[in-house]
Amino acid sequence: MTKIAGGFGASELFQFLRDGEPRTRAELAQLTGLARSTISLRIDELLQHGLITPVGEAVSTGGRPPAQIALNPGARVVVAADLGVTHGRVAITDLSGAILSHVLEDLVIANGPVEVLDWLALTITKLMTECGRPLADLVAVGIGLPGPVEHESGKPTNPPIMPGWDGFDVPAYLAETFPVPILVDNDVNIMALGERAMGWPDTEDIIYVKVSTGIGSGIIGGGVLQRGAQGIAGDIGHIRIPRGTGVVCKCGNEGCLEAVAGSPAIIADLRGAGHDVSTVADLVALVKSGDTGAIQAVRQAGRDIGEVLTVCVSIVNPSVITIGGALAQAGEHIIAGVREVVYSRATPFAAEYLSIVQSRAGEMAGVAGASIMAVERALSPEGIDGMGAAKAATGD
Amino acid sequence: MTKIAGGFGASELFQFLRDGEPRTRAELAQLTGLARSTISLRIDELLQHGLITPVGEAVSTGGRPPAQIALNPGARVVVAADLGVTHGRVAITDLSGAILSHVLEDLVIANGPVEVLDWLALTITKLMTECGRPLADLVAVGIGLPGPVEHESGKPTNPPIMPGWDGFDVPAYLAETFPVPILVDNDVNIMALGERAMGWPDTEDIIYVKVSTGIGSGIIGGGVLQRGAQGIAGDIGHIRIPRGTGVVCKCGNEGCLEAVAGSPAIIADLRGAGHDVSTVADLVALVKSGDTGAIQAVRQAGRDIGEVLTVCVSIVNPSVITIGGALAQAGEHIIAGVREVVYSRATPFAAEYLSIVQSRAGEMAGVAGASIMAVERALSPEGIDGMGAAKAATGD
DNA sequence: CACCTTTTGTCGAATATCGGCGTTAGAATC
DNA sequence: GATTCTAACGCCGATATTCGACAAAAGGTG
Numbered sequence: 001m002t003k004i005a006g007g008f009g010a011s012e013l014f015q016f017l018r019d020g021e022p023r024t025r026a027e028l029a030q031l032t033g034l035a036r037s038t039i040s041l042r043i044d045e046l047l048q049h050g051l052i053t054p055v056g057e058a059v060s061t062g063g064r065p066p067a068q069i070a071l072n073p074g075a076r077v078v079v080a081a082d083l084g085v086t087h088g089r090v091a092i093t094d095l096s097g098a099i100l101s102h103v104l105e106d107l108v109i110a111n112g113p114v115e116v117l118d119w120l121a122l123t124i125t126k127l128m129t130e131c132g133r134p135l136a137d138l139v140a141v142g143i144g145l146p147g148p149v150e151h152e153s154g155k156p157t158n159p160p161i162m163p164g165w166d167g168f169d170v171p172a173y174l175a176e177t178f179p180v181p182i183l184v185d186n187d188v189n190i191m192a193l194g195e196r197a198m199g200w201p202d203t204e205d206i207i208y209v210k211v212s213t214g215i216g217s218g219i220i221g222g223g224v225l226q227r228g229a230q231g232i233a234g235d236i237g238h239i240r241i242p243r244g245t246g247v248v249c250k251c252g253n254e255g256c257l258e259a260v261a262g263s264p265a266i267i268a269d270l271r272g273a274g275h276d277v278s279t280v281a282d283l284v285a286l287v288k289s290g291d292t293g294a295i296q297a298v299r300q301a302g303r304d305i306g307e308v309l310t311v312c313v314s315i316v317n318p319s320v321i322t323i324g325g326a327l328a329q330a331g332e333h334i335i336a337g338v339r340e341v342v343y344s345r346a347t348p349f350a351a352e353y354l355s356i357v358q359s360r361a362g363e364m365a366g367v368a369g370a371s372i373m374a375v376e377r378a379l380s381p382e383g384i385d386g387m388g389a390a391k392a393a394t395g396d
Numbered sequence: 397m398t399k400i401a402g403g404f405g406a407s408e409l410f411q412f413l414r415d416g417e418p419r420t421r422a423e424l425a426q427l428t429g430l431a432r433s434t435i436s437l438r439i440d441e442l443l444q445h446g447l448i449t450p451v452g453e454a455v456s457t458g459g460r461p462p463a464q465i466a467l468n469p470g471a472r473v474v475v476a477a478d479l480g481v482t483h484g485r486v487a488i489t490d491l492s493g494a495i496l497s498h499v500l501e502d503l504v505i506a507n508g509p510v511e512v513l514d515w516l517a518l519t520i521t522k523l524m525t526e527c528g529r530p531l532a533d534l535v536a537v538g539i540g541l542p543g544p545v546e547h548e549s550g551k552p553t554n555p556p557i558m559p560g561w562d563g564f565d566v567p568a569y570l571a572e573t574f575p576v577p578i579l580v581d582n583d584v585n586i587m588a589l590g591e592r593a594m595g596w597p598d599t600e601d602i603i604y605v606k607v608s609t610g611i612g613s614g615i616i617g618g619g620v621l622q623r624g625a626q627g628i629a630g631d632i633g634h635i636r637i638p639r640g641t642g643v644v645c646k647c648g649n650e651g652c653l654e655a656v657a658g659s660p661a662i663i664a665d666l667r668g669a670g671h672d673v674s675t676v677a678d679l680v681a682l683v684k685s686g687d688t689g690a691i692q693a694v695r696q697a698g699r700d701i702g703e704v705l706t707v708c709v710s711i712v713n714p715s716v717i718t719i720g721g722a723l724a725q726a727g728e729h730i731i732a733g734v735r736e737v738v739y740s741r742a743t744p745f746a747a748e749y750l751s752i753v754q755s756r757a758g759e760m761a762g763v764a765g766a767s768i769m770a771v772e773r774a775l776s777p778e779g780i781d782g783m784g785a786a787k788a789a790t791g792d
Numbered sequence: 793c794a795c796c797t798t799t800t801g802t803c804g805a806a807t808a809t810c811g812g813c814g815t816t817a818g819a820a821t822c
Numbered sequence: 823g824a825t826t827c828t829a830a831c832g833c834c835g836a837t838a839t840t841c842g843a844c845a846a847a848a849g850g851t852g
Contacts, residue, residue, distance in 0.1 A: 008809095026830070035810050040832065064817045064829050148745070158745050205625045219711070221622045221629065228713025229601045230745060233617065238743055239710050242638060251743070311707050314635050315615070317624025347634055347647070349544070349554050349626060404840095422799075431841050436801065453849095459798025460848045 008034065010045040011384035014052070017071050018379055020096055022055045024066035043069060049387065050075040073098065076387070077133055078374035079124050079141040079178075082187060082366025083116065085109050085161055085213075089363075090120065092127045093371040095379065097197065101131040102367065109146060112164035113173065121177045139387060140180050142374030143170065144187035144366050148231045154184035157230065160251070181383065183373045187366055188234060189225055192218025194368030195322050199360030205318040208359070209236070210325035211305065211334060212280060215258045221316055237262070239308050257308050261301035263327055269297055280326045287330040295333050302337020309338060309356075310345040317350055324359030332358070404430065406441040407780035410448070414775055416492055418451045418466035439465060445783065446471045469494060472783070473529055474770035475520050475537040475574075478583060478762025479512065481505050481557055481609070485759075486516065488523045489767040491775065493593065497527040498763065505542060508560035509569065517573045535783060536576050538770030539566065540583035540762050544628045550580035553626065556647070577779065579769045583762055584630060585621055588614025590764030591718050595756030601714040604755070605632070606721035607701065607730060608676060611654045617712055633658070635704050653704050657697035659723055665693055676722045683726040691729050698733020705734060705752075706741040713746050720755030728754070 016031050017023065025043060029036045046052045053072035073096035082089045084107070091102035103123060109116060120143075128135060147159030154171040156162060171182035192208035195218075200206055204223040210216050215237040219226040226233045237258035244255030247265075251258075259265055263280045270277050270286070273293055277283050286294040309321060321342075323335050339356050346354070361368050377383055412427050413419065421439060425432045442448045449468035453461040469492035478485045482505070487498035499519060505512060516539075524531060543555030550567040552558055567578035588604035591614075596602055600619040606612050611633040615622040622629045633654035640651030643661075647654075655661055659676045666673050666682070669689055673679050682690040705717060717738075719731050735752050742750070757764050773779055 024830080036830085037811075037832075037834095038809055041809090064819090064831080066830055205629075217711075221617055221624070222620050224618050224620060226617045226622075226712070228617070228746075229715035229749060230713055232743070232746055233601075233711065233713040235710050235713070235743065235746070239707050240741065253741075253743075308707075311635050311704075312711055314631050315629065315708055315711055316622070317626055317629040317631070319625035345636065345649075347628070347631065347649075350624075350628055350631070353625060420799085432799090433801080433803095433842075434840055437840090456849065457798070458850070459796075460800080460850090462799055 008032070008042075009381075009385070010042045010049070011381040013039070013042040014046055014379070014384055015381065017046075017052055017069070020071045020073065022068035022070035024068055026066060049384075051384070051387075071095065075137075076139045076378065077128075077131075077137050078139060078371055078378060079127075080367040080370035080374060081120060081124075081141070081143045082190070082370055083107065083109060083120070083143065083145055084187065084366075085146050088116075088120070088123075089367055090123045090127060091367045091371070092124075092131055092133065093367070093375075095375050097368060097371045097375065099364075099367070100133070101127045103127060109165075110161070110163050113168040113170065117170065117173055121174065124178065135178075138178060138180055139383065140374035140378040141174060141178055141182045142190065142370035142372070143182070143184045144190040144370050145170075145184060146187050149184050149186050150231055151183075151185050151227055154182060156184075181374075181377045183370075183377055185225075185227075185370075185373060186218075186231060188216040188218040189227065190218070190369030190373055191324065191361070191365040192220055192234075192369065193225060193372045194365040194370070195324065195359055195361045196220055197361075197372050198365070198368050199322070200320055203320050205316060206320045206322070207234070207309070207312055207316060207318045208365070209305065209309070209321065209323050211261070211263075211301070211323060211327040212325040213263050215262055215305065215325075217312070219312075219316055219318075221318075236308050236312065239311075241304055241307050243304060243307075257304060261304040266297045266301055266327075270294060284326065284330040287333060298327065298330055298333045299337040301327070302334035303341050304337075305334070306338040306341030306345075310342050313342060313346045313350050313354060319353055319355065321354065321356045322359045323356070324362065324365055328358055329362075404428070405777075405781070406438045406445070407777040409435070409438040410442055410775070410780055411777065413442075413448055413465070413467050416467045416469065418454075418464035420454055420462035420464055422462060445780075447780070447783075467491065471533075472535040472774065473524075473527075473533050474535060474767055474774060475523075476763040476766035476770060477516060477520075477537070477539045478586070478766055479503065479505060479516070479539065479541055480583065480762075481542050484512075484516070484519075485763055486519050486523060487763045487767070488520075488527055488529070489763070489771075491771050493764060493767045493771065495760075495763070496529070497523045499523060505561075506557070506559050509564040509566065513566065513569055517570065520574065531574075534574060534576055535779065536770035536774040537570060537574055537578045538586065538766035538768070538773075539578070539580045540586040540766050541566075541580060542583050544626060545580050545582050546627050547579075547581050547623055550578060552580075577770075577773045579766075579773055581621075581623075581769060582614075582627060584612040584614040585623065586614070586765030586769055587720060587757070587761040588616055588630075588765065589621060589768045590761040590766070591720065591755055591757045592616055593757075593768050594761070594764050595718070596716055599716050601712060602716045602718070603630075603705070603708055603712060603714045604761070605701065605705065605717065605719050607657070607659075607697070607719060607723040608721040609659050611658055611701065611721075613708070615708075615712055615714075617714075632704050632708065635707075637700055637703050639700060639703075653700060657700040662693045662697055662723075666690060680722065680726040683729060694723065694726055694729045695733040695736075697723070698730035698735075699737050700733075701730070702734040702737030702741075706738050709738060709742045709746050709750060715749055715751065717750065717752045718755045719752070720758065720761055724754055725758075 025039050029039045055070045073094040080091045088107035089104045092100045147162045148157050156165040170184050174182050195208045206220045208218045217234040217236045219234045238256040240255040244260040247259045249256035249259035421435050425435045451466045469490040476487045484503035485500045488496045543558045552561040566580050570578050591604045602616045604614045613630040613632045615630045634652040636651040640656040643655045645652035645655035
């Protein structure tokens with residue numbers, strides 16, 4: 001039987017070392033309220049598991065310098081996978097989120113879960129050998145998918161662009177190959193997690209906006225990721241905007257933000273004006289080349305997005321909005337458009353402390369978030385307790 | 397020194413009885429993983445504190461029937477205060493939120509914090525004697541204020557309609573009279589808490605909308621109340637709607653929802669059409685009398701609100717939206733307007749499982765939420781540990 | 793009314809934690 | 823460079839807490 005309550009085992013002490021900050025035994029004793037001797041016992045236990053490691057000494061205050069111990073990020077690894085519509089990015093990261101090996105490959109999500117997940121399993125195995133880690137070191141897998149996901153069960157629900165995935169039990173399928181916790185979530189949600197971790201660790205309310213073919217957002221409110229009742233919170237791409245009147249979206253509705261400010265719409269507009277663009281990359285290149293028509297189009301898209309984000313600001317009251325996705329790499333033009341609208345329209349009090357900036361995590365937001373999600377689960381008290389026994393120390 | 401970690405004291409066991417469900421010692425042992433004998437020790441401790449009480453016996457399965465014990469809601473009381481712009485509602489409730497005595501009085505919030513809080517202190521004392529409880533039974537105070545509040549500190553920040561309150565340390569001021577935890581929050585936020593508790597206990601994502609002179613909302617997402625960076629999350633009253641073009645709001649902006657669909661706007665319109673209405677009560681009465689002009693005006697306000705809520709649905713993805721406030725009492729007309737717009741405009745997947753209904757908590761949402769907030773704090777492990785020693789059992 | 797089942801309180805045993813003490817290791821001082 | 827001083831580390835007996843078993847209690851059943 002598992003212990004539900006009571007006791008202060010090694011896994012509980014470990015929670016105080018999760019942040020990676022080195023601490024002395026005395027500091028831990030102070031933090032936990034336990035005696036120094038008890039702390040030492042737990043420390044030994046954790047050292048045997050390899051989860052923590054001595055890391056030099058702190059400055060002496062006159063006597064013997066205290067030994068510092070800290071999370072040993074290299075002790076175990078997790079898989080972080082960011083699967084898009086046409087690409088898949090998979091990484092092995094350590095417990096601090098540092099990427100040990102990673103790969104970006106073409107991938108057709110529409111080929112269905114079996115083919116895609118088999119590819120993923122194969123890729124994971126390849127990457128693990130590439131970075132010289134036995135499969136036993138893997139403690140969790142985090143996956144982002146381009147559609148709504150019921151996070152508790154890990155099953156996609158009603159995904160519009162993932163035929164064959166509806167209700168597919170992703171964790172169960174992968175668990176046959178990797179018997180570890182498998183966490184699945186919407187890709188924009190994990191990007192928000194990654195963005196916060198990489199750029200805004202102390203921010204409790206943040207909106208990450210992905211601008212690309214589609215437009216979506218991940219919302220962290222009160223420090224927790226907002227998933228909503230069906231896992232589609234933050235789905236701002238299909239909010240109607242005034243300028244969209246008459247524009248039909250592929251979702252069937254009319255006037256959706258995505259249909260007006262998504263890259264296909266911008267590209268179509270520019271082609272109509274005689275420009276030779278067909279992909280997002282073309283568009284970004286054109287903007288970077290300084291083409292005024294393209295710049296204006298992108299800036300207008302920023303204004304359209306700003307229109308919707310103004311409403312988001314009233315509803316969520318974030319302190320940071322970050323703009324990511326392929327189109328955000330076309331320089332500051334999109335963000336300029338967003339700022340133009342949000343700062344002039346939003347409530348002054350809400351706008352006063354609001355930063356609107358480019359994504360700091362960039363293309364790695366997805367895997368960063370997937371890594372966070374996996375590590376979070378692996379290092380929880382339950383995860384630690386379930387973790388395999390001791391292992392030879394890494395890099396001695 | 398306070399214990400930070402370790403140990404499984406009475407307060408931790410108590411958390412398993414918080415919900416008011418009666419349980420047997422054996423059930424608690426199963427839940428906590430502790431031995432039956434240990435449970436008995438803790439139970440005795442809690443019985444002495446008066447926080448729990450034996451409540452009959454469960455069905456026997458053949459042998460001696462197990463004694464059931466449950467939270468004793470009457471053991472202590474909290475104050476729940478819902479202070480509006482012109483009225484103040486104060487209640488003493490027990491730990492289950494049941495109202496023991498309560499009062500609704502006129503009140504001018506603009507008279508400033510000292511006058512209002514002095515009145516509140518006096519009222520609390522009166523109510524306590526009215527329900528025959530010594531002041532020692534009071535374990536927490538929850539207060540809702542009609543403006544932005546920094547919940548951690550309990551200080552109003554930049555309140556537009558509460559002159560003199562900006563930055564006033566409400567908890568510190570009241571703590572001189574009542575040395576217990578004092579929790580302060582925005583009034584709509586606590587109404588959302590109250591609404592959920594009274595009508596939707598298992599709902600993790602819910603939006604409570606208050607429609608009255610102003611229009612505001614409280615959002616619970618992922619099970620936690622969304623306050624935002626400045627405590628103004630859910631402030632939907634000042635979102636711009638298309639139909640508001642040219643209408644100036646008292647906030648200084650143009651086209652705010654509140655300026656179009658708030659009761660003053662509706663009343664002004666009806667007066668323009670020759671109706672004799674001047675207060676919200678008049679308006680409600682007129683609608684209830686079946687006046688088609690008034691009904692149409694209210695329904696249109698519902699559509700305007702629905703316009704904004706459609707966006708909220710995309711962003712928050714709630715499973716329930718409840719409409720409360722003075723205007724919501726004018727029957728189903730507002731809600732019909734809201735539904736008309738939301739169900740036709742929102743993403744089908746999000747709308748499929750979304751209920752839009754009248755508030756179940758009604759006028760008591762505020763005090764209900766304030767009570768929840770106060771009880772939540774009082775019954776937390778820290779609250780229990782800090783609670784005074786044993787007390788004579790109530791109603792024996 | 794005796795027997796059976798199940799719960800409950802009690803009590804000794806096992807276990808975990810605490811706090812003091814000697815040891816260790818570096819810094820400051822002479 | 824030796825000595826002294828400070829503070830942390832680890833060991834160990836003392837102590838508090840929790841566990842597990844047992845007997846008493848309480849009600850149903852034949």
